[in-house]
Amino acid sequence: MFALGGLVIACQEDSSTTSASAYLGGEIINPKDRTVYITTTDARAIDTLTLDDRNRFLYKFDSLVPGLYSFRLSAADGLEHQIVLVEPNDSIMLRLNTLEFDESLVYTGKGAKKNNYLINLFLESEQDDKKVLGFSQLSPKAFEAHVDSMKALKLKALKKFSSENTVSKRFINLIETNINYDYYLSKEVYPFVNYSSSERNIIKSLPESFYAYRTDIDYSIQNVRDYFPYYPFLKHHFENLALTEHFKTSNDSILNRKCLGYNLTRLKLIDSLVKNDDMKNQLLINTAIEFISDNKNVKDYDSLLVSFKAKSTDRYHTDYLNNIVASLKVLKPGNKLPKLYVYDIDNNTHTLNQLVKNKPTVMYFWRQSYLRHYQDSHKKIEELKVKYPEINFVALNINETSSQAWKDHLKQYKYPTKSEYLFVDPKKAKQDLAIYPINKVILLDNQGKIINAQTNMFSLHFEKQLLEALNQ
Structure with missing residues (x-):
């Protein structure tokens, strides 16, 4: 709203x-x-x-x-x-x-x-x-x-x-x-x-x-x-x-929103025309995050980061962007996910890599405060499960609230809990997996190696990516 x-x-x-x-x-x-x-x-x-x-x-x-x-x-x-x-x-x-x-x-x-x-x-x-x-x-x-x-x-x-x-x-x-x-x-x-x-x-x-x-x-x-x-x-x-x-x-x-030159020009214009630091910093960080979310070419991130640092006066934004870029460099295709822990519905602890189970795996994220995304994403996944039973779909909650609040939310909306997990340390998970925006999806092969760390289940190309994962 x-x-x-x-x-x-x-x-x-x-x-x-x-x-x-x-x-x-x-x-x-x-x-x-x-x-x-x-x-x-x-x-x-x-x-x-x-x-x-x-x-x-x-x-x-x-x-x-x-x-x-x-x-x-x-x-x-x-x-x-x-x-x-x-x-x-x-x-x-x-x-x-x-x-x-x-x-x-x-x-x-x-x-x-x-x-x-x-x-x-x-x-x-x-x-x-x-x-x-x-x-x-x-x-x-x-x-x-x-x-x-x-x-x-x-x-x-x-x-x-x-x-x-x-x-x-x-x-x-x-x-x-x-x-x-x-x-x-x-x-x-x-x-x-x-x-x-x-x-x-x-x-x-x-x-x-x-x-x-x-x-x-x-x-x-x-x-x-x-x-x-x-x-x-x-x-x-x-x-x-x-x-x-x-x-x-x-x-x-x-x-072409993925074009580095175009986005560097956006940063330059914001810096030259907006004099209020709070407004300028917000426009700069949103532009930088949008580019990083759209562009999968990790080589372009450093050039954008240099330009951003020269213009933003917000230390928190700079640290945040540094951390996202560092995380995305780790999340390159072929790498495995960082060692992060999750709870299942019975309070058992697992690592992310243990959730792969020798199947191509889709990991998607949600939080209680984004109810519409929670509903839309789960509905979409239920449809994909029917079409692609050979693929493992894993839902990961990133809320920093109690496990009971997570369980109550799942119970309220009556979704299956078998593939639902809650991060033990949501703050670390959001940083290490660069979970921004909330609708990002991580696609893994059957050995837990990253195929795409920044895809989107609502993209027109997502099902093609699933088919390619099955054929690897």
Whole structure:
């Protein structure tokens, strides 16, 4: 789930603490646990609350800093969150059903109207994404006409709402910013989702004014990494800029995300344009991890790592990337897996290599907080088991929680437990096996030697890899 867009620094009239207070509370239908987290929008904790016997909570903001906050709780798809605009003297009550998190969310009380507007805009934007994908198959001018119209309708609706209700400049700026960056995002993704031609030809065909808004971009608005659409906009914007630069010095006609030169250009542009260190560092690490996840050529990793280290000021990110690169160098085809231990459902301990059992083996990963991936991956594996009975499929849980919580989760969703295992040391396992993203899969031969340490069961080529493993 994406958090709703909005930019605290740009949208606040005054970010200083006030003497006023405010309240945020509500009722949770079908709670998955008793805990509600109140945080800033960049996930810094403010307080942890416990639902009462009526599944309700209430939090008082003393000496309020007006702006956006987030409430987080366990829902059908794991830990979910949504944002709320809190201003002096608000008393905002929410009601939501965890089975339909965003769709069921409604507010009452003082401050409710503006927040119902925010959630409705968020839901509308999700629907608009599908429309934009359809429009993206049109010519640049026709596409631009459609997204211009969508933007104008949203601004008109905001003007009408503002004339009928008492709202702050903070709220108006917040919605305008959301609308603008959602519009910018649509323009930036156009070359990547138009399927009629190569990206080079699409970019060449764009009207000169297509990206005129780029002169208005603020690259360093603080505390917005988790907001939609600002961060997704920046991601696609730098992809777009880098591809345009890459085409100037290469004969490529299509986007190749595995290309080292293209990704080095992305890092360079982020470093030169983004001045806020937190935002820059997040864009840099995400770009680096994305490249490493896509590119299986270990020789390219060192060049990317050198560029990354010269630009990032985040020591944790640097150490993290160093560790992933070092791990992936060990996980080369032909090598065996590092010696890591797991528990089975009966609390017996095994090494990973003992799980191979003289069969080609697929090892896949999951965690409780990514419920949708857990369900999708297990469903896919059940289908593959039927088609490829000669292959051994092993599920590995990477949660750093108790073994009982793992067992309870398996029992709740009624999947077979015979091939389910829990890492004894999940933190070490995540580092040694470079488990990022969560949907990565490791494919081994019948002797436990690595065939591919970074494949994906949802890839179009995955079943071909299985067949090749069987024929070795």
